[in-house]
Amino acid sequence: MVITKSTNHEDEENSRRRQTHPTDVDEDDDVGDPVNSSVAANDNDEDAHQRLRRNGGDVKVDEVEVLMMMSVTMIHQTVEKISKLE
Structure with missing residues (x-):
């Protein structure tokens, strides 16, 4: 072939x-x-x-909101860790 x-x-x-x-x-x-x-x-x-x-549009919106809050929390935690290192 x-x-x-x-x-x-x-x-x-x-x-x-x-x-x-x-x-x-x-x-x-x-x-x-x-x-x-x-x-x-x-x-x-x-x-x-x-x-x-x-x-399920409402479900998708809820999922996006949760992901956004998780992202904000992770960013906040990362900023705190960086500030402790300085």
Whole structure:
């Protein structure tokens, strides 16, 4: 089995192919109807954001607050240790 490294030309061709043949689902199933990938991605991002807010956004905020307080405590302890060394 021979493994070859792709060239920049191949990478560009693959990128171009993905742009002209997006993998997004065309909901109205019109053959030849290009799918606007950026709109689909933006819609997906917004949907994910809304689900996060409904399903646990508060939990994530609480976790961030705890991590911030731990960081502040560690910084404070480090400053105290440094001041004792001086």
